[in-house]
Amino acid sequence: MKSFTVLQGIVAPMDRANVDTDLIIPKQFLKSIKRSGFGPYLFDEVRYLDQGEPGQDCTNRPINVDFALNQARYKSAAVLLARENFGCGSSREHAPWALEDFGFHCIIAPSFADIFFNNCFKNGILPIELDANVVDGLFEEMYANEGYSMTVDLATQTIKTSLGETIRFEVDEFRKHCLFNGLDDIALTLDSADAIRAYERGWREKSPWLFDVIK
Amino acid sequence: MSGQTLYDKLWHSHLVEERDDDCGLIYIDRQLIHEVTSPQAFEGLRIAGRQPWRVDANFAVPDHNVPTELHERSGGVAGIIDPISRLQVQTLDDNCRDFDILEFQVNDVRQGIVHVVGPEQGVTLPGMTIVCGDSHTSTHGALGALAQGIGTSEVEHVMATQCLLQQRMKNMLVRVDGALQAGVTAKDVVLAIIGEIGTAGGTHHAIEFGGEVVRALSMEGRMTICNMAIEAGARVGLIGVDEITIEYVKGRPYAPTDEQWDRAVAAWRELHSDDDAHFDRVVELRGEDIVPQVTWGTSPEMVLPVSGIIPDPATMEHAGERDATKRALQYMGLEPGMAITDIQLDTVFIGSCTNSRIEDLRAAAAVVEGKQVASTVKRALVVPGSGQIKQQAEAEGLDKIFIAAGMEWREPGCSMCLAMNSDKLGAGEHCASTSNRNFEGRQGFGGRTHLVSPAMAAAAAVAGHFVDVRNW
Ligand code: SF4
Numbered sequence A: 001m002k003s004f005t006v007l008q009g010i011v012a013p014m015d016r017a018n019v020d021t022d023l024i025i026p027k028q029f030l031k032s033i034k035r036s037g038f039g040p041y042l043f044d045e046v047r048y049l050d051q052g053e054p055g056q057d058c059t060n061r062p063i064n065v066d067f068a069l070n071q072a073r074y075k076s077a078a079v080l081l082a083r084e085n086f087g088c089g090s091s092r093e094h095a096p097w098a099l100e101d102f103g104f105h106c107i108i109a110p111s112f113a114d115i116f117f118n119n120c121f122k123n124g125i126l127p128i129e130l131d132a133n134v135v136d137g138l139f140e141e142m143y144a145n146e147g148y149s150m151t152v153d154l155a156t157q158t159i160k161t162s163l164g165e166t167i168r169f170e171v172d173e174f175r176k177h178c179l180f181n182g183l184d185d186i187a188l189t190l191d192s193a194d195a196i197r198a199y200e201r202g203w204r205e206k207s208p209w210l211f212d213v214i215k
Numbered sequence B: 001m002s003g004q005t006l007y008d009k010l011w012h013s014h015l016v017e018e019r020d021d022d023c024g025l026i027y028i029d030r031q032l033i034h035e036v037t038s039p040q041a042f043e044g045l046r047i048a049g050r051q052p053w054r055v056d057a058n059f060a061v062p063d064h065n066v067p068t069e070l071h072e073r074s075g076g077v078a079g080i081i082d083p084i085s086r087l088q089v090q091t092l093d094d095n096c097r098d099f100d101i102l103e104f105q106v107n108d109v110r111q112g113i114v115h116v117v118g119p120e121q122g123v124t125l126p127g128m129t130i131v132c133g134d135s136h137t138s139t140h141g142a143l144g145a146l147a148q149g150i151g152t153s154e155v156e157h158v159m160a161t162q163c164l165l166q167q168r169m170k171n172m173l174v175r176v177d178g179a180l181q182a183g184v185t186a187k188d189v190v191l192a193i194i195g196e197i198g199t200a201g202g203t204h205h206a207i208e209f210g211g212e213v214v215r216a217l218s219m220e221g222r223m224t225i226c227n228m229a230i231e232a233g234a235r236v237g238l239i240g241v242d243e244i245t246i247e248y249v250k251g252r253p254y255a256p257t258d259e260q261w262d263r264a265v266a267a268w269r270e271l272h273s274d275d276d277a278h279f280d281r282v283v284e285l286r287g288e289d290i291v292p293q294v295t296w297g298t299s300p301e302m303v304l305p306v307s308g309i310i311p312d313p314a315t316m317e318h319a320g321e322r323d324a325t326k327r328a329l330q331y332m333g334l335e336p337g338m339a340i341t342d343i344q345l346d347t348v349f350i351g352s353c354t355n356s357r358i359e360d361l362r363a364a365a366a367v368v369e370g371k372q373v374a375s376t377v378k379r380a381l382v383v384p385g386s387g388q389i390k391q392q393a394e395a396e397g398l399d400k401i402f403i404a405a406g407m408e409w410r411e412p413g414c415s416m417c418l419a420m421n422s423d424k425l426g427a428g429e430h431c432a433s434t435s436n437r438n439f440e441g442r443q444g445f446g447g448r449t450h451l452v453s454p455a456m457a458a459a460a461a462v463a464g465h466f467v468d469v470r471n472w
Helices: A027-031 A094-102 A114-121 A132-144 A173-181 A185-190 A193-206 B006-013 B039-048 B083-099 B114-121 B135-143 B152-161 B186-197 B212-216 B219-232 B243-249 B258-268 B319-332 B358-368 B387-395 B398-404 B454-463
Strands: A006-014 A079-082 A106-109 A126-129 A149-153 A158-161 A166-168 B015-018 B023-027 B030-033 B058-060 B129-132 B146-149 B163-167 B170-177 B205-210 B236-238 B281-286 B293-295 B303-305 B347-350 B379-382 B430-433 B448-451
Touching: A006 A132, A027 A094, A027 B083, A079 A132, A079 A149, A094 A114, A106 A132, A114 A126, A114 A173, A114 B152, A185 B152, A185 B163, A193 B015, A193 B023, B006 B015, B006 B146, B006 B205, B006 B236, B030 B114, B030 B152, B039 B083, B039 B152, B058 B083, B114 B129, B114 B135, B114 B219, B114 B387, B129 B135, B129 B152, B135 B146, B135 B219, B135 B236, B135 B243, B146 B236, B152 B163, B170 B186, B170 B212, B186 B219, B186 B281, B186 B293, B186 B303, B186 B454, B205 B212, B205 B219, B219 B236, B219 B243, B219 B358, B243 B258, B347 B358, B347 B454, B358 B387, B358 B398, B358 B454, B387 B398, B430 B454
Parallel strands: A006 A079, A079 A106, A106 A126, B030 B058, B030 B129, B129 B146, B170 B205, B170 B281, B205 B236, B347 B379, B347 B430, B430 B448
Antiparallel strands: A006 A149, A149 A158, A158 A166, B015 B023, B023 B163, B293 B303, B293 B448
16 A cells, blocks of 8 residues: 655645546546556546547547646646545545546545545545635635645644645544555454454354355 | 444444444455456455455456447357457456356346345345445345445455454434325435435435335335435445345345244344434434425435426525536536426436336336337436346336337346446436436436436336326
């Protein structure tokens, strides 16, 4: 797993509520059997004016100039500022893969959908929940200041904006530990292999029908 | 001390190790696998040189990419025209062969949408913990199983460890008492619930559905409701086990038999919330108040009774809601003040893991029998949820009713629910769909989805616009 320690970067907006994972990465790109290469298709349906196809070279596609990520000031952004219930809908991990491949390593929103929130941590992306009015304030500052950036420090759980403001955020201790150290979840769980085996023996005795081989 | 909710019982019975803060390692009894979210998980196992913890806990079926037209379907995997789709389905076959995982392949009569096939085959059983790299895994909660969608990294994690590391959820009860009016179905109930609590209303919660209306529903109807728990933001939907559940499971191919069956049933009878269980949130609806529902926007919470009028963003106080409504109306090509019944349809889609079971097909067939699809409707697809449902429907003559009415009778799969195969909406087309998501582009680039029940979709196919099926 990728680690996250300190991130310094430009902030870009995705200024609408209930952004679903279909919008983050449309289904035609889910046909890929790889984990990488989704960045050019991030937000494909609102980023381009035509319909994208998997594997397509995006350099000459007609772009939607109104879409924030197409504007020069946000081109190299690393922090995405979003609205409530970000990442709702489908469980596709292609959504964080696309965000990460584009260059986003931190997403700030008033709330996230559960599955997406979880998927972020598995891919070195830090999702930060802040009060809706704090997020409102960040949107205003970002729009008002070209080049608006942030330093996000996971160890101290603080965000420092380029205007000098410091904001504290909460993160679950265990998730923080794994993300900070880039730990392999599976290896970590396999440390408990004895406990899993012991549980499994007891459970099999109690519910043998769950262990009937399906063949 | 108060009693336990069904969710709490399932959580505690599967807890391998408790961590801090209500976080725990829970044991997973069954992993369901499809072609879209699994290739990278298998690849991860291979790269790390790991083996599945328990091969026989896994079950796979391709559904998202499979063609539903017979001429493309009959060639099996090799016949899939789109090379990228073909490779994805082929990759699932290869992975299942290499890891020795049970798979129903494309032209197996038992193939179908993973959330339809699991319960139908008894691969899904009450009291199980079930995961799948697919958010509509909530469907299986209708059988009293703790079932949820996970991401691909977690798919790999469950394959390798048989466990999922998870934060314990909060408990929400949605109780629907009373009785439904004729013509009102489980789909209308769940859409009404989402309209009430919103698409984020169930975030961090397991939603248990209860009350007289839910108890009176068939298993098919219950699955429709739990299927859309995720559309209310809840990863988990649940319904307690009763005689209807047990009757449904009995005799399924992978259900226990004989002495095992008796033991299982005794355990399953405990799978309901205790009378004095505490819920963090309770929402109540009356069955009589629910009328047929139609979504008008680009989120399932943008839903109205069929008698409704498209809302006017100008009258909305909250800026976020106003902008969202404006954007949705623009995408959908609708004007404020327009009646839902004036929405003209280009396509009708009856299918998906929400509404492609036999009861759904019967309801749709009853509406179109002896009638014709309106000349303005370009396409009306009926896509059964599995090969077995297709066979059953054909045995009942439902296919003939659909075909006589001018509808297309297809092979099983996800089809136009998300348009990963060639069943897609054209840009600007309005579709009455029995699926679960009306997101922008979900059914095809620029396509406009209206979520409804099978009976409402069938009536709309005949009328060419939405009509109240209670007056049919
Ligand atoms: S039918 Fe639709 S919602 Fe259900 S699994 Fe297939 S794509 Fe997902």
